Amino acid sequence: xxxxxxxxxxxxxxxxxxxxxxTKSYALARTDDDWRAxxxxxxxxxxxxxxxxxxxxxxxxxxxxxxxxxxxxxxxSEGSDRPxxxxxxxxxxxxxxxxxxxxxxxxxxADAHARFMRMRGYNVLFxxxxxxxxxxxxxxxxxxxxxxxxxxxxxxxxxxxxxxxxGGSFDWTREIVCSDPSxxxxxxxxxxxxxxxxxxxxxxxxxxxxxxxNRTLANEQVLDGRCExxxxxxxxSELEQxxxxxxAYADELLDFSKVEWPEKVIQMQRNWIGRxxxxxxxxxxxxxxxxxxxxxxxxxxxxxxxxxxxxxHPLVDKLCAxxxxxxxxAYAERARNTSExxxxxxxxxxxxVSIGAHAIxxxxxxxxxxxxxxxxxxxxxxxxxxxxxxxDQRDFDFAKEFDLPTVTVVTPPGWQGGAMDYAYTGPGMMVxxxxxxxxxxxxxxxxxxxxxxARGFAKPAVHYRLRDWLxxxxxxxxxxxxxxxxxxxxxxxxxxxxxxxxxPEDVEFASTxxxxxxxxxxxxxxxCPTCGGPATRDTDTMDTFVDSSWYFLRHVSPNDDQGxxxxxxxxHWLPVDQYMGGAEHAILHLLYARFMVKALRDAGVLAIDxxxxxxxxxGLITAGGAKLRKSTSQAIVPDxxxxxxxxxxxxxxxxxxxxxxxxxxxxxxxxxxxxxFARPIWAMVQESGVRLDExxxxxxxxxxxxxxxxxxxxxxxxxxxxxxRFRFNLAVAALMSYVRELAQLAGDVRDTAAWxxxxxxxxxxxxPVMPHLAEECWATLGGAYSIHAQRWPEANESxxxxxxxVVVVQVDGKIRDRLSLPVDADQETVLAQATASRRVTxxxxxxxxxxxIYVPGRVLNFVTAE
RNA sequence: GCCGGAGUGGUGGAAUGGCAUACACGUUCGUCUUAAAAACGAAUGCCCGAAAGGGAUUGUGGGUUCGAAUCCCACCUUCGGCACCA
Numbered sequence: 001x002x003x004x005x006x007x008x009x010x011x012x013x014x015x016x017x018x019x020x021x022x023t024k025s026y027a028l029a030r031t032d033d034d035w036r037a038x039x040x041x042x043x044x045x046x047x048x049x050x051x052x053x054x055x056x057x058x059x060x061x062x063x064x065x066x067x068x069x070x071x072x073x074x075x076x077s078e079g080s081d082r083p084x085x086x087x088x089x090x091x092x093x094x095x096x097x098x099x100x101x102x103x104x105x106x107x108x109x110a111d112a113h114a115r116f117m118r119m120r121g122y123n124v125l126f127x128x129x130x131x132x133x134x135x136x137x138x139x140x141x142x143x144x145x146x147x148x149x150x151x152x153x154x155x156x157x158x159x160x161x162x163x164x165x166x167g168g169s170f171d172w173t174r175e176i177v178c179s180d181p182s183x184x185x186x187x188x189x190x191x192x193x194x195x196x197x198x199x200x201x202x203x204x205x206x207x208x209x210x211x212x213x214n215r216t217l218a219n220e221q222v223l224d225g226r227c228e229x230x231x232x233x234x235x236x237s238e239l240e241q242x243x244x245x246x247x248a249y250a251d252e253l254l255d256f257s258k259v260e261w262p263e264k265v266i267q268m269q270r271n272w273i274g275r276x277x278x279x280x281x282x283x284x285x286x287x288x289x290x291x292x293x294x295x296x297x298x299x300x301x302x303x304x305x306x307x308x309x310x311x312x313h314p315l316v317d318k319l320c321a322x323x324x325x326x327x328x329x330a331y332a333e334r335a336r337n338t339s340e341x342x343x344x345x346x347x348x349x350x351x352x353v354s355i356g357a358h359a360i361x362x363x364x365x366x367x368x369x370x371x372x373x374x375x376x377x378x379x380x381x382x383x384x385x386x387x388x389x390x391x392d393q394r395d396f397d398f399a400k401e402f403d404l405p406t407v408t409v410v411t412p413p414g415w416q417g418g419a420m421d422y423a424y425t426g427p428g429m430m431v432x433x434x435x436x437x438x439x440x441x442x443x444x445x446x447x448x449x450x451x452x453x454a455r456g457f458a459k460p461a462v463h464y465r466l467r468d469w470l471x472x473x474x475x476x477x478x479x480x481x482x483x484x485x486x487x488x489x490x491x492x493x494x495x496x497x498x499x500x501x502x503x504p505e506d507v508e509f510a511s512t513x514x515x516x517x518x519x520x521x522x523x524x525x526x527x528c529p530t531c532g533g534p535a536t537r538d539t540d541t542m543d544t545f546v547d548s549s550w551y552f553l554r555h556v557s558p559n560d561d562q563g564x565x566x567x568x569x570x571x572h573w574l575p576v577d578q579y580m581g582g583a584e585h586a587i588l589h590l591l592y593a594r595f596m597v598k599a600l601r602d603a604g605v606l607a608i609d610x611x612x613x614x615x616x617x618x619g620l621i622t623a624g625g626a627k628l629r630k631s632t633s634q635a636i637v638p639d640x641x642x643x644x645x646x647x648x649x650x651x652x653x654x655x656x657x658x659x660x661x662x663x664x665x666x667x668x669x670x671x672x673x674x675x676x677f678a679r680p681i682w683a684m685v686q687e688s689g690v691r692l693d694e695x696x697x698x699x700x701x702x703x704x705x706x707x708x709x710x711x712x713x714x715x716x717x718x719x720x721x722x723x724x725r726f727r728f729n730l731a732v733a734a735l736m737s738y739v740r741e742l743a744q745l746a747g748d749v750r751d752t753a754a755w756x757x758x759x760x761x762x763x764x765x766x767x768p769v770m771p772h773l774a775e776e777c778w779a780t781l782g783g784a785y786s787i788h789a790q791r792w793p794e795a796n797e798s799x800x801x802x803x804x805x806v807v808v809v810q811v812d813g814k815i816r817d818r819l820s821l822p823v824d825a826d827q828e829t830v831l832a833q834a835t836a837s838r839r840v841t842x843x844x845x846x847x848x849x850x851x852x853i854y855v856p857g858r859v860l861n862f863v864t865a866e
Numbered sequence: 867g868c869c870g871g872a873g874u875g876g877u878g879g880a881a882u883g884g885c886a887u888a889c890a891c892g893u894u895c896g897u898c899u900u901a902a903a904a905a906c907g908a909a910u911g912c913c914c915g916a917a918a919g920g921g922a923u924u925g926u927g928g929g930u931u932c933g934a935a936u937c938c939c940a941c942c943u944u945c946g947g948c949a950c951c952a
Binding site: 263264267268270271272274276278293294295296297308350373374375376377379380381384385386387388392393394395397463465583586587656657658659662664665667669670671672673674676677679729730732733734735736737806808810812813814815818850851852853855858859861862863 | 867869870871872877878879880884885888889890891892905906931932933946947948950951952
């Protein structure tokens with residue numbers, strides 16, 4: 001007989017329990033028909049009672065919400081000696097007039113997890129904030145005439161109420177509102193710090209302009225050539241704008257060794273940063289001007305037959321032959337005016353113009369014609385590229401269109417030396433490459449770089465797709481950029497003690513969308529901090545992503561007026577231990593926040609490297625297949641469900657829908673199932689006869705006590721593990737099974753210690769999911785207030801351990817019987833029982849058993865010959 | 867085109883090398899009711915069968931293994947990210 005697992009592995013496998021095996025073992029061992037029938041009859045009666053008991057969750061919820069608030073139950077204590085846990089759900093944008101089901105989907109599980117961590121003994125900081133600057137409020141003001149300040153604060157009030165009604169255990173004393181001067185004062189302070197350190201700079205550059213919103217956009221805010229907010233085609237316009245030098249941190253931003261994030265998010269950030277290693281070659285134009293070109297394929301340099309510059313390239317003008325000037329300028333003009341979306345959609349249309357100049361390939365001295373073409377982007381690399389039509393499809397198409405020669409320098413498989421009808425991009429042997437002929441192309445890359453480096457026309461170079469973060473917005477409702485312009489002293493920062501630069505309230509919104517700051521004399525006119533003479537303020541405000549890239553730092557000391565955060569508090573609380581939020585912020589917000597933290601660290605005002613140690617990226621909830629976005633306000637209003645079923649039921653339902661990271665489709669089909677879960681808990685508690693202020697007492701041996709205790713402790717293990725892994729759906733499922741089994745057992749175990757333990761445990765395990773119901777039941781049974789301040793139950797390992805197993809008997813891999821055996825049954829016993837099975841012997845009759853496989857505690861497989 | 871995730875009953879989902887379909891929703895029948903609703907109970911993935919029982923089954927096709935939803939290869943579908951990026 002072949003024993004698959006060693007005994008050490010067996011031991012391990014017995015201790016290690018999967019959620020599935022626990023679920024399976026829920027079924028009580030006692031299953032004789034007689035007992036089952038009686039239990040069922042009792043159950044019937046009991047659930048009938050449950051109906052009568054008339055659980056009124058909305059009333060209970062209001063009561064406890066009030067009490068928790070009065071008692072400041074959720075206010076975190078600074079002096080605790082418990083380990084700290086900073087849990088944070090992504091800051092909310094209060095553009096909608098109310099919370100929709102998507103907000104609930106984000107906050108309910110986050111809240112449950114924070115509650116779980118509190119009960120596990122952590123001192124949990126769990127604050128809430130509003131990312132309240134931004135375009136929608138301003139656009140709303142244009143239509144309604146209501147000042148953004150007013151509408152924003154109204155929205156915030158409403159949302160605050162709703163979050164409370166949800167039973168969120170947020171610490172409201174640490175709330176922040178980004179549009180409050182006490183907050184944006186420090187946003188401005190951070191801006192100036194960046195400015196001082198050269199990380200904020202002003203530059204004239206083509207910027208993404210959205211005519212719909214009347215503002216510039218960061219690259220990250222342009223989706224498929226359109227504005228992420230209003231869908232208007234983005235055009236490029238030459239503007240002087242403020243940038244944050246994110247690029248300076250590109251390499252460090254690629255280092256994820258200090259975070260435990262989902263691989264998917266890390267991958268997306270890597271893509272976005274887009275680091276490419278290559279080599280920069282310097283070609284020389286015939287007039288002596290150096291033309292740097294970037295390439296990742298140094299092995300192809302001998303295959304270059306032309307050079308292409310971006311239409312915007314500064315050398316175009318200088319090198320252009322007089323005869324071609326007119327045509328080239330027209331082409332460049334056209335390219336500039338072509339929006340991104342057109343440039344992308346005109347996919348295979350190859351366009352370009354020769355500028356009538358030549359550059360020398362330093363490797364072989366060949367004269368290469370110089371062209372401009374819009375497939376070369378001014379912002380990537382040096383804005384110039386070698387055209388290698390033999391080995392690059394775009395170059396190939398280009399050469400074909402304009403009759404430029406093609407040279408093969410890397411042999412394709414089976415190449416006979418003829419002309420190719422496509423570009424070969426794979427590896428091969430070097431040919432037509434002077435001294436490098438016969439070298440495998442992969443090796444040639446390094447050799448050619450070394451060759452060029454030794455002669456001074458090549459140097460290794462790294463390029464990034466990531467570009468600096470454009471933060472200027474030509475709008476009113478944002479944090480003003482604290483810079484003034486003096487005719488004598490030019491750009492000057494507003495002195496720290498004059499911060500914040502406050503947004504004037506008496507403004508008129510122009511229907512054009514032009515920022516009212518530009519025409520507000522009181523705001524515009526300032527004084528030069530150096531000479532005291534008249535100066536003009538910068539009228540741009542900062543991108544709202546600036547506000548949200550540091551708010552988690554402010555939460556540690558939200559009312560500090562000496563600095564953006566208190567050093568001691570920051571040292572204690574940071575970084576955020578568990579960050580939770582939508583996958584749609586995987587790039588923008590998370591990347592900016594990481595950049596900000598690194599920049600602040602290097603400025604010496606912060607001592608952490610990463611803002612968020614753990615990240616949970618939750619999925620989107622959809623309705624009718626469409627995204628529930630704040631912009632498409634076809635929102636489902638949760639308040640209705642709250643008043644009908646109770647917040648606890650809605651919370652539990654959202655957690656039960658499926659894995660949190662996957663998101664899901666909203667339907668109200670299954671809500672009643674969760675009501676059917678809540679009601680028996682309530683009814684059972686009423687009938688339980690348990691007093692929580694009395695000791696549990698000594699446990700009895702034997703049925704039903706020991707059975708019930710096993711059930712209880714396996715449930716503890718399973719629910720705990722599920723919370724740890726953010727599998728809220730499984731936690732709820734385990735609790736549903738537990739309730740059912742308890743109801744069946746109730747009649748047999750009343751007045752036993754095991755029963756008292758079970759009821760107590762049930763309430764504790766339910767508390768994170770249905771905090772109000774749990775608190776109410778806890779109080780009903782005389783438990784010490786509050787259940788949410790109790791310790792999470794510990795699973796007793798010896799009760800969790802499985803003591804009897806079902807061994808599956810297979811014949812040729814097909815299951816033919818199941819044997820119920822003690823967990824320590826030896827092989828002989830198992831084999832004897834298996835061979836005694838009629839179903840097995842029948843199949844083995846007349847066949848020879850060639851091999852017997854036994855996996856202890858799991859499976860016995862008879863493999864027959866022929 | 868490149869990178870990554872996903873595909874399991876009528877539906878949401880569970881199981882990550884060893885009992886496929888836990889837990890729910892829905893459906894059918896039943897209890898209660900004058901009736902309906904609600905509530906509760908029983909049955910319920912598919913095919914054959916009155917039943918006992920048997921068979922096929924985790925997007926498709928192949929492979930590895932005593933054993934595959936799970937690992938490998940190819941393909942299909944779908945979602946997300948990147949994309950004239952040199």
